Amino acid sequence: MKTLYGTGARMANPLRYLTVAATMLVAASQGRAQVSPLIQNLGARSTTSLDGQWQTIVDPYDVGAFDYRGQPLKNSAAFYKNFKPQSKTDWVEYDFDTSGHLNVPGDWNTQRESLLLYEGSVWYKRSFDYAKAPKRRLFLHFGAANYLASVYLNGEALGQHEGGFTPFDFEITDRVRPEGNFVILRVNNARAKEDVPTVNTDWWNYGGITRPVTLVEVPETFIQDYSIQFEKGSTRQIKGWLQLNGPELHQNITIGIPEAHASKTFATDDTGRVEFSFTADLQPWSPENPKLYAVEISGATDRVVDRIGFRSISVQGTDILLNGKTLFLRGISIHEEAPTRPGRAWSVDDARTLLGWAKELGCNFVRLAHYPHGEAMVRTADEMGILVWEEVPVYWTIQWENPDTLRNAKNQLNELITRDHNRAALIIYSVANETPISDARNRFLSQLIQQAHASDPTRLVSAALQASETEEGGRFTIHINDPIANELDVMGNNEYIGWYVRRIADLDVTDWASKYDKPLIMSEFGADALFGDHGDAQTRWTEEYQESLYVHQIAMLRRIPFLRGTTPWILKDFRSPRRTLPGIEDYFNRKGLVSNRGEKKKAFFVLQEFYRELQNTRRLADQYENSPR
Ligand code: GCB
Numbered sequence: 001m002k003t004l005y006g007t008g009a010r011m012a013n014p015l016r017y018l019t020v021a022a023t024m025l026v027a028a029s030q031g032r033a034q035v036s037p038l039i040q041n042l043g044a045r046s047t048t049s050l051d052g053q054w055q056t057i058v059d060p061y062d063v064g065a066f067d068y069r070g071q072p073l074k075n076s077a078a079f080y081k082n083f084k085p086q087s088k089t090d091w092v093e094y095d096f097d098t099s100g101h102l103n104v105p106g107d108w109n110t111q112r113e114s115l116l117l118y119e120g121s122v123w124y125k126r127s128f129d130y131a132k133a134p135k136r137r138l139f140l141h142f143g144a145a146n147y148l149a150s151v152y153l154n155g156e157a158l159g160q161h162e163g164g165f166t167p168f169d170f171e172i173t174d175r176v177r178p179e180g181n182f183v184i185l186r187v188n189n190a191r192a193k194e195d196v197p198t199v200n201t202d203w204w205n206y207g208g209i210t211r212p213v214t215l216v217e218v219p220e221t222f223i224q225d226y227s228i229q230f231e232k233g234s235t236r237q238i239k240g241w242l243q244l245n246g247p248e249l250h251q252n253i254t255i256g257i258p259e260a261h262a263s264k265t266f267a268t269d270d271t272g273r274v275e276f277s278f279t280a281d282l283q284p285w286s287p288e289n290p291k292l293y294a295v296e297i298s299g300a301t302d303r304v305v306d307r308i309g310f311r312s313i314s315v316q317g318t319d320i321l322l323n324g325k326t327l328f329l330r331g332i333s334i335h336e337e338a339p340t341r342p343g344r345a346w347s348v349d350d351a352r353t354l355l356g357w358a359k360e361l362g363c364n365f366v367r368l369a370h371y372p373h374g375e376a377m378v379r380t381a382d383e384m385g386i387l388v389w390e391e392v393p394v395y396w397t398i399q400w401e402n403p404d405t406l407r408n409a410k411n412q413l414n415e416l417i418t419r420d421h422n423r424a425a426l427i428i429y430s431v432a433n434e435t436p437i438s439d440a441r442n443r444f445l446s447q448l449i450q451q452a453h454a455s456d457p458t459r460l461v462s463a464a465l466q467a468s469e470t471e472e473g474g475r476f477t478i479h480i481n482d483p484i485a486n487e488l489d490v491m492g493n494n495e496y497i498g499w500y501v502r503r504i505a506d507l508d509v510t511d512w513a514s515k516y517d518k519p520l521i522m523s524e525f526g527a528d529a530l531f532g533d534h535g536d537a538q539t540r541w542t543e544e545y546q547e548s549l550y551v552h553q554i555a556m557l558r559r560i561p562f563l564r565g566t567t568p569w570i571l572k573d574f575r576s577p578r579r580t581l582p583g584i585e586d587y588f589n590r591k592g593l594v595s596n597r598g599e600k601k602k603a604f605f606v607l608q609e610f611y612r613e614l615q616n617t618r619r620l621a622d623q624y625e626n627s628p629r
Contacts, residue, residue, distance in 0.1 A: 034159040036169045037245070038418045039139060040225040042216055044304040050126055050183070050213040054104045055096040057123040058115070064094060064123055065150075065186060079123045080152035080184045096125045104213055105143065107206035110343035115207075117577070121188045124209060129179045135220045137173040137246075140183065143211025143346070143374060147195065150186040162408060163196065164189070165336075165371040165393065166415035169216070185209065194402050196409045197393035202589060203335060203370065204575040210344045211374050221246025221272075221301040227421050228255065228295060229458050230312045235284050235323050237277065238310070242297065244272030251299040257282070259293055268299075284323040285309025285424040287364040290385030292424070309382055309424025313460060315489050318519045318562040320460075322387075322427075329387065329521060329565025330611040331365035332358050332593070335574040336373045340598055342575075345373075351380035357571060357594060358386060361604065362611030367523060367567035370395050370433050372416045381425035388423070389462065389521075389567065390416060391430040394448065400440035409444075410451055417456050429456070430523075432463040432484075434494055442484055449487045460489035464523040467493055476506065480514040491516065494524035494569070497556075498549045504537070507552035512560045519564035525553050526569035529603065530584050531595035541584050546591075547602040554610050568607060572596065 039045065057064065057079060064079030066072060076083035076092065085092045102108055108115045108122055115122075132138050142149065146164030150157070153175050161168040189207030191199040224245040231239040242253055249272035256263040262280035283291045292307040312323055319326045338345040339353040355377070358366050366386055368377060371393040381388045392413045399405040413431065420426050431448040435441050445463065452461045465482040478495065485491045491514070498504035514520060529546035537548035550568070557563055573592035579585035588596055593604040 034170075035161055036139060036171045037224055038167060038169055038415065039141070039216055039218065040223070040418075040422070041304055041306050042141060042214060044306060046217040048128075048130070048215040048217075050128060050215060051104055052126075053101040054209070055099060055125040056102045056108075057094055057096060057099045058118070059121045059123055059186075060118075062121050062188075065121070080150075080157070080186070081155045082125060082182055082184060096123075102208065104209045105211045105344075105346045106208060107146075107210050107344045108208040109204065109206050110341075118207065119190050119205060121186050121190075122208065124185045124187060125182060126213075127180065127182045128215070130176050130181060130215065131178050132173070132176055132217065137171065137218050137220060137222070138176050139169045139216040139218070140172050141167065141169045141214045141216050142209065143167050143213070144372075145185065145187045145209045145211075146189050146205070146207050147191075148188045149209075150188075152184040154181055163412045163415070164210070165373070166412050167211070167375070167419055168415070194399050194405050196398055196405060196412060197371070197395045198398045200397065201370070201393075201395055202576050202578050204577065206344045211346050219246070219301045221248040221251070221299075223253075223297055223299065223302045223304050224272075225418065226297060227456075228297075228306075228308055229422070229424075230284075230310050231277070232458050233312055233314055233324075235310075235312055236279050236281070238280055238282075239275075239277045241273060241275045242266075242268070244268055244299065244302075246272075246301070248301055251301065253297065253299045256296040256298075257293050258296065282310045285311040285382075285385075286322060287385040287387060290383060290424075292382060306422060307382070308422055311424050313427045313458070315460060315519055317517050318564065320490065320519050320564045327364070327564075328614055329365035329567075330361075330363050330614055331367055331387075331389070331521070331565055331567035332361055332363050332607075333367040333369045333524060333567045333570045334358070334373075335369060335570060335572070336371070336377070337572065337574045337596075339572065342596075346376065348376045348380060351377045352384075354571065355380055355384050355386055359384065361571075361593070361608050362615055364615075365389070365565060365567065366571075367391070367430075367521075369570070372412070372419075375419055378420050378423045378426055382423050386425060387427050388425045389428040389430055389523075390420065390426055391433065392416060392448070394432040394435065394445070396434055397436065400438065400444045406444055406447060409448060413448055413451060414455065417452065421456050426459065428460045428462050428490060430462045430464065430492060434464055434466055437466070437482055437484075445484050446487055449484075462488055462490040462492045462521065462523075464492040464494045467495070474509060476502075476510045478510060478512050480512070480516065480520065485516050485518065488518065490564075491518050491520045492523035493520060495522065496525060498552065499527045504545075504549050504552050507549075507556045510556055512563075514562050518562070520560065520562050521565035521567060522557060522560075522563060523567050524569040525549075525566075526591040527603075528585070528590035529601055530590055531573075531597070531599045531601050533584070541590070543602040547606055550603045550606040554606070568593070572598075 149161045158170040224243045226242040228240040231237040254265045264278045266274045266276045268274040295308045367389040429452045527546040527549040529543045535542035537544045572594045573596040576589045
């Protein structure tokens with residue numbers, strides 16, 4: 001969360017931050033709600049969807065938030081008041097009722113042509129009635145809004161949320177009325193240097209309320225959050241914790257897995273928390289057998305049911321072990337773009353199509369780049385048996401020395417872990433992508449790595465590093481020697497030999513060396529190709545060039561003894577403002593194995609063949625096959 005007084009850099013965009021700060025101060029002084037702790041497993045709660053058409057006002061100059069001196073508006077001119085003229089002399093210069101609609105969830109860029117490149121504020125309004133029973137509590141949940149959301153209910157501030165890809169909740173128990181509620185959001189997607197991500201990325205800055213909005217009703221004392229999973233390294237011992245929220249914090253909590261005839265009861269402490277451990281005979285979850293168990297958690301006041309897979313993930317030397325067995329991660333990188341229409345993906349159908357393509361490729365793993373994707377994606381991966389790498393948008397050159405930037409990155413990581421920590425498919429958190437090495441960067445990343453390990457000891461932590469290169473006698477060696485690798489469980493590395501760096505033929509004379517006894521995932525490689533553009537294998541942008549690059553990359557990958565996974569760049573062409581070449585890029589990064597219209601390029605089948613081979617042999621190279629584990 002932003003505070004009013006910050007660094008000079010922040011003042012580069014004073015209006016944007018003033019509104020956050022001002023609303024927060026008003027809210028704080030009146031004892032109003034800020035973002036509430038996230039509620040685990042919304043699907044098991046009593047919910048009402050607020051998705052659909054929302055009224056909107058596009059506000060490029062932020063006139064709905066500030067007066068002409070840049071001071072925050074508090075009177076009827078503020079859009080969140082939704083003021084209506086009371087007489088013909090009243091001056092009111094905005095009107096939600098006649099300003100147009102946008103669909104929620106959905107990015108605004110692909111819903112209205114004039115908003116394709118828009119970066120600024122849009123106000124959203126939606127009315128609802130809600131008959132809340134006594135002794136029940138109500139929360140307003142947003143799956144995500146990019147980037148900065150200021151939220152108001154019935155003309156009063158609820159609070160703000162910063163970060164475009166993680167969920168947030170506000171408690172509205174004491175504010176909701178039986179009839180005539182109106183929720184208003186100001187969503188601002190202006191980029192700023194100190195943000196996470198920073199101003200420079202290689203993806204479209206889709207703005208808006210991009211994921212579902214839900215009213216969540218729970219009992220006065222409810223099960224806020226819980227974690228249940230095999231203890232690290234075990235496939236029998238279950239370990240976890242649970243947190244209650246409300247006045248009745250002392251309760252007996254029963255955890256039952258009926259299918260496995262397991263049921264245990266534990267008592268919560270004064271703070272409503274309990275840590276527990278018990279054994280059960282369960283079939284471990286794996287890509288070959290993505291078994292999910294109904295897990296029933298009940299106390300005196302609340303009951304939730306989740307579908308949880310149990311599995312153990314660990315590393316031993318350069319190996320990654322799932323349920324105690326080595327495996328190679330046959331992966332693909334994915335951006336959160338809809339498979340068959342322009343814009344952000346958000347639905348279960350989108351997830352099924354994207355992950356379906358990954359399955360068709362022969363994948364057992366996906367890298368959800370470069371920010372947290374929607375919960376539908378990881379839940380669908382749980383069902384389909386696809387392991388998942390999730391990532392926070394600590395990308396390229398963010399402000400390593402800025403404590404607010406660190407706080408923001410930590411908050412986004414925390415929200416991601418809180419949302420997904422019960423998903424078996426999720427095995428790796430990645431804390432950074434291609435960040436330039438410096439002491440300040442190392443300190444920054446070190447804090448994120450420690451945070452991920454501390455809040456979720458059952459999973460692995462990685463980052464896409466950068467490596468250095470030497471040349472001798474016509475051969476190249478790439479050295480994995482980034483000092484932050486010391487703190488990671490799994491090393492990631494992006495390389496573009498044959499595209500940004502040297503020639504495809506150089507892949508045949510490139511070897512890899514690592515300072516660390518740790519597994520490596522080649523988290524990116526690739527080449528741009530326009531679907532349907534054909535030529536010889538030396539001609540850039542053709543499918544043949546991309547195909548040839550994959551052939552030579554795969555030959556090189558086979559020679560890396562410590563390689564335990566690959567997630568080539570990328571499943572599908574995606575929009576990027578950096579990609580201007582007319583007739584070829586047209587503002588799309590064309591490194592997809594599938595075009596933006598869903599057509600498969602030649603390289604798709606090269607990777608598919610490689611993955612089929614790995615699937616049958618479970619090995620990449622001889623040295624891996626002969627590994628003692
Ligand atoms: C990278 C980045 C990725 C880009 C890709 C490219 O190294 O991690 O975000 O899109 O290269 O296509 O240049």
